[in-house]
Amino acid sequence: MPKVYFVIPCYNEEEVLPETIKRLNSKLCELIEQEKATDDSRMIFVDDGSRDKTWSIISAYSRENKYVGGVKLAHNRGHQNALLGGLMTAKEEGCDCVISLDADLQDDIGVIDQFIDKYMQGCEVVYGVRNSRKKDTFFKRSTAQGYYKFMKLLGVDIVYNHADYRLLGSKALDALSEYKEVNLFLRGIVPLIGYRTDYVYYERNERFAGESKYPLKKMLRFAVDGITSFSVKPLKIISNIGLVICALSVIGFIYALISLILGSAVAGWASTICSIWFLGGLQMLCIGIVGTYVGKIYSEVKARPRYRIEEKIIVKE
Ligand code: UDP
Ligand code: MG
Numbered sequence: 001m002p003k004v005y006f007v008i009p010c011y012n013e014e015e016v017l018p019e020t021i022k023r024l025n026s027k028l029c030e031l032i033e034q035e036k037a038t039d040d041s042r043m044i045f046v047d048d049g050s051r052d053k054t055w056s057i058i059s060a061y062s063r064e065n066k067y068v069g070g071v072k073l074a075h076n077r078g079h080q081n082a083l084l085g086g087l088m089t090a091k092e093e094g095c096d097c098v099i100s101l102d103a104d105l106q107d108d109i110g111v112i113d114q115f116i117d118k119y120m121q122g123c124e125v126v127y128g129v130r131n132s133r134k135k136d137t138f139f140k141r142s143t144a145q146g147y148y149k150f151m152k153l154l155g156v157d158i159v160y161n162h163a164d165y166r167l168l169g170s171k172a173l174d175a176l177s178e179y180k181e182v183n184l185f186l187r188g189i190v191p192l193i194g195y196r197t198d199y200v201y202y203e204r205n206e207r208f209a210g211e212s213k214y215p216l217k218k219m220l221r222f223a224v225d226g227i228t229s230f231s232v233k234p235l236k237i238i239s240n241i242g243l244v245i246c247a248l249s250v251i252g253f254i255y256a257l258i259s260l261i262l263g264s265a266v267a268g269w270a271s272t273i274c275s276i277w278f279l280g281g282l283q284m285l286c287i288g289i290v291g292t293y294v295g296k297i298y299s300e301v302k303a304r305p306r307y308r309i310e311e312k313i314i315v316k317e
Contacts, residue, residue, distance in 0.1 A: 002096035002119060004028075004037040007086035009079055010058070010103040011048040015210040017057045020103050021045070021068060027109050028067055036116050042093070042314060044069045045103070046086040049076035062313045069314035077307045079213070080184040080222075083164060084176075085307040091173040093314060099167045101128075105208040107165040114200045115167040124172040124195035128165030130204045147223055154231040157191045165202075171195060181229065182299045182306060185222075188230040228292050235293065238286045245282070 006024055010017060024043050031037040047055045047070065058070035071089050073082060083100055090098040097119050101107045107128060118126045133141040148160050164186060168176065175193045214222070227234070 001035055001038045002041075002116065003094070004031065004041040004116065005090035005093065005095040005098040006043040007046065007083065007090055007098055007100045008043065008103050009046045009048055009082035009086060009100075010050065010054050011076065011079070011082070011213045012050045012052045012054060013103040013210060013213075014050075014053040014057060016104050016208045017045070017054060018061075019208055020105055021057075021061050023105065023109060025065060025067055027112055031112070031116065036113065040317060041095075042067055042069045042090075044071055044086050044089055044314070046070075046082045046089075047072045048078070048082035049073050059311075059313060062315070066315040066317075070312070071309055072311040074308045074310040078218075079164075080186055081307045083186060084184060085309060087168065087173060088177060089309070089312065089314075091170070091177060095170065095173075097167055097169045098173065099165075101165050102163075104210065106205050107163075108202040108205060111200050111202045118198045118200065119167055119169060121198075122196055123167075123198045124169035125190060125193060125197045126167040127159045127162045127190075127197070127199050129159065129199050129201050130161040130163070131201050133161070133204065135204060135206050143219075147226075151226060151231075154227060154233045156188055156226070156230040158187050158226075159191065159199075162187065162199075166190065169195070180303065182303065183225050183229045183296055184306065185226045185229050188226060224292070228296055232293075234289050238289055241282070242286070245279075 006028065008020065008024070013020070021043070028037065028041060028043060032039055032041065045058045045068070047058055055070070055072050058068070058072075062068040062070050071086060073085055077085075087098055087100065097116070099112060099115055101109070111128065115126050115128070133144070136144070145161075148158065151158050152160075168190070172190075172193050172195055175195075176189065179189050179192075181189075
C-alpha cells in the first residue's frame with residue numbers, strides 16, 4: 001500500500017476550499033478503507049500567499065482532521081512555485097506518491113483510483129489528460145490547443161491537453177528536485193524525467209466557485225515562460241530571418257546598381273524610408289527576443305529560492 005499525498009495549491013480560494021477539503025477528505029478516507037492508501041496519507045494545501053481567509057480555513061481544518069495538512073508560503077509565488085513547494089514538502093515527508101490537483105475541483109477526483117492503480121502497476125509518472133474542453137470558453141479552448149500545437153512545433157515535449165493533474169512517484173519526485181530552474185514550467189520538466197509513464201483520461205469540470213486565478217496577463221506570461229524555458233528555436237528563427245533579409249538586400253542592391261547603370265534610377269525616398277522602418281522594427285523585435293533569453297539567464301544565475309515556507313502543519317500519527 002502506498003503512502004499517498006495530495007498537493008493542492010490555493011490562491012484566494014476561500015469560496016471553494018471547504019467543499020474541496022470535504023470532497024478530497026472523503027476520497028482519501030475511501031482509499032484508506034479500500035486499502036489503496038496507508039493511514040498516514042495526507043492532503044497538503046499550499047497557501048500561495050493568499051489575501052483572503054484561505055490560510056485560516058486550512059489551519060482550522062487541520063486542527064480537526066489529521067489528514068489535512070497545510071503549507072503557507074510567505075508570499076504569492078504563482079501556481080507553479082506553490083505546486084513545487086507542496087511537492088517537495090510531500091517528498092520530505094517520505095510519501096510514496098503524490099497527486100497534484102487544483103483547488104477549484106475542475107479536475108475530476110473520481111479518477112484518483114486509476115492514478116493509484118497505475119502507480120501500483122509500476123508507473124512513476126501518470127498524467128491526467130482532458131478528454132475534451134467542452135466546458136471551457138471558446139477563447140480558452142482555442143488558445144490553449146493552439147499553444148500545445150505551437151509548443152510541439154518548437155520541439156518542446158509536452159503532453160497534449162494535460163495540465164497539472166498528475167501523479168508522481170517518489171523516484172520521479174527525487175528527479176524533479178534536481179531541476180533547479182527558477183522559471184518553472186512543470187509540464188515541460190516532467191516529460192524530461194523519464195521512467196514508466198501512463199495516462200488517465202478525465203472530463204474537466206467547470207470551476208466549482210470563485211473566479212479563475214489566471215487572468216489573461218498571467219496566462220500569457222506562463223505561455224511565454226513555457227516556450228522560452230524549453231526551446232531555443234526562436235533564437236534560430238531570428239538568425240534565419242536575418243539571413244533571408246541579407247540575401248534579399250543583395251538582390252535589391254544588384255537591382256539598384258543595374259538601374260543606375262541603365263540611367264533609370266529615381267530618387268527613392270519611399271523605399272529608403274520603408275526599409276529604415278522595416279529594419280528598425282525587425283531589429284527591435286529580434287533584440288526583444290534575445291532579451292527575453294538574457295532575462296532568463298539573469299534570473300537563473302541569481303538562483304533565488306523559488307518559494308519560502310512560513311508555516312507547516314502536518315500531523316504525524
Ligand atoms: N493558483 C496559485 N497561485 C496563483 C494562481 C493560482 O496557487 O498565483 C492556484 C489556484 O488556487 C488553483 C490553481 O492554481 O488551485 C489553478 O488556478 P485557476 O483554477 O484559477 O486557473 P484556471 O483553471 O482558470 O486555468
Ligand atoms: Mg481552474
